[in-house]
Amino acid sequence: MERASRAFNVKAFMYNSVVIELVSNNVSDINKQLTDTKRQAPKLFENQATILDFSKLEATTDMPSLETFKTMLGNNGFSLIGIHAPPTQIESENRNNAVKLHVFNQLIKKQAATQKTQPKTAHQAYIHCGPVRSGQQIVKKHQDVIIFGNVSPGSEVLSGGHIIVHGALNGKAFAGINGNEMSEIISMPSRPELISIASRYLKAPSRTQTTNQYVRFTLCSDNIVIEQII
Known part of the structure; x- marks a missing residue:
């Protein structure tokens, strides 16, 4: 075989x-x-x-x-x-x-x-204020997720759309869990344990050196790419 x-x-x-x-x-x-x-x-x-x-x-x-x-x-x-x-x-x-x-x-x-x-379907975003602590899991299959706080190692955030973290993303983030390849993950510079977009995975991407810019993870040609946007 x-x-x-x-x-x-x-x-x-x-x-x-x-x-x-x-x-x-x-x-x-x-x-x-x-x-x-x-x-x-x-x-x-x-x-x-x-x-x-x-x-x-x-x-x-x-x-x-x-x-x-x-x-x-x-x-x-x-x-x-x-x-x-x-x-x-x-x-x-x-x-x-x-x-x-x-x-x-x-x-x-x-x-x-x-x-x-899928990209045309609009749903009210889920907003989480505060940190996402180790062992905690946020699952929103049909909503974007916006987090005002840090995502700790050992935690998971799953969304059918985009994930936006106004803080450090050091846990796992799964965007587009329903197969939406247009989904994005945006966060402050951090070191996520795992990034996933539409079932494509990027394990432990390196932390960016710049401390005052936001980072965007997108899917391009079946690979997850990272860019600084602010």
């Missing part, structure tokens, strides 16, 4: 579902990335309705069983509700199961339409 640096991509789909787009059929790689993904945002992916997308995989006889995928996902808190573009083996297993998974035939078209409408 071919090994890859990334075993799958996580994408938003419909209201409260995610798509796991497989780019590797290596069980070890998939399981490790599932574990890492769940550890980085445990509450975000708790009992998360999930669709498994096989469309990026080449045809092979060395494919894990559908039951293996179900077990890996279930052990990491993901709830498998459907499949897309299943290879012959997976399709046959699903057909013979007593409880069949739904097969999504037009997953890509629906997903694209969802992503196009």
Whole structure:
């Protein structure tokens, strides 16, 4: 089985579902990335309705069983509700199961339409006044998050839109958790433990040297980039 640096991509789909787009059929790689993904945002992916997308995989006889995928996902808190573009083996297993998974035939078209409408959807921002302390988690799936205070190491801020921190960002920040790639993270110079935008990750980026400028994290060509804006 071919090994890859990334075993799958996580994408938003419909209201409260995610798509796991497989780019590797290596069980070890998939399981490790599932574990890492769940550890980085445990509450975000708790009992998360999930669709498994096989469309990026080449045809092979060395494919894990559908039951293996179900077990890996279930052990990491993901709830498998459907499949897309299943290879012959997976399709046959699903057909013979007593409880069949739904097969999504037009997953890509629906997903694209969802992503196009997301930036146009406006929601009142959630405002948090005061520090976000270690062990604290703020989760707002359908709002921007504005924080007047420091975000401490060991804390997490998750937003479906933008995250703006008028203070030091030293914890973890997850913007665009519904797949909105236009989301941004803005903070005073700091050393975040983890930055994520639309399921792309940047671990422990270096602290900027300037102390009087704000820093913006954006997504560009599937990579998170950093720039000073003030």
